[in-house]
Amino acid sequence: MTTRSPETDLGRTRRARRIGRVLTETHPDAHCELDHANALELAVATILSAQCTDKKVNEVTPKLFARYRTAADYAAADRAELEELIRPTGFYRNKTSSLINLGRALCERYDGEVPGRLDDLVTLPGIGRKTANVILGNAFGVPGITVDTHFQRLVHRWQLTTETDPVKIEHAIGALYPKRDWTMLSHRVIFHGRRVCHARKPACGACTLAKLCPAYGTGPTEPAAAAKLLKGPRARDLAVAVGLDPDLVPQQAAAADVP
16 A cells, blocks of 8 residues: 655645636636625625525615715714614624724724725724735735635635634745736635535535546445536536536536525
8 A cells, every 4th residue: 555745835835726727618708706895885785695695685785885985974873774674694782883983083094085005994893804805905916815704714625724813824925826827716615616516415426526626435436326416506507617427416506505
C-alpha cells in the first residue's frame, strides 16, 4: 500500500487554480444573490441576510427600499414601522437597531454615503469584515473574499487551508488566487456550496470537482443518488456537466430553495 506524499505549497496553489477554473465553467451564472441597486441597498440587504436566506431577504427588500431610499431615511425611521417591514427576516429587533444606527453613522460621518474602504466599512453598525467584502466587491468593484459558512466549509473540504478564523482563511485563500479573481471566486464557491457541496450530504457523484477534491466520498458517489441532491434552476445543467443523464435530477430540484 502506497502513501501519498504531502502536498507542497506549489501543488496546492496549482490545484486551487484548477478548482477555480472548473468553478468558472460550472457556475457561469454566479453572482451576488442579494437584490440591490446601490451600495446602501446592498449594505441593508447583507444586514438582513444574517440567519436568513437570500430568497427571503429579496422578498422583503422591494417594499423596504421603496420606503427607505437614503441613509437619512433609515436614521429617522419609525422603529415599529421598520420592525414590521423586516420581521420575516428574523431577529428583526436587532436588525432594526443596526439599520437605524447605520443610517445615523453614515449621515454623521460620511455625508450619507456608504464608504468604499474596508477600514471605514467595518466601523459601521451591523457591518463586519464579511459584509464589508460583499459591499466592496459588488458595489465598488474592489476585489474581496467573502468567507461565509459555505466558503469556509468548502475550502476546508478541498484542504486549501487549515485555518479556522475567517480573517486568516481570507488571507490564506487570497494568497492562492490573483486578486482580480477574489470577488467572483467567492460567488462561485458559495454557489457550489449551495447547489452541489451541501453541508450534510454533498453531491459527490455529481460534482465537477470530484478529481480535485480530497473529501470526495463524503456524500454519495453513485450517480442517481448524487444527482438527486443537486439544487437550483441549473440543477440539470450541473448533472450534464459531469456526464449524467439530466433526467436523474428530480423536477422539484430546480425549484428548490438554495440554503
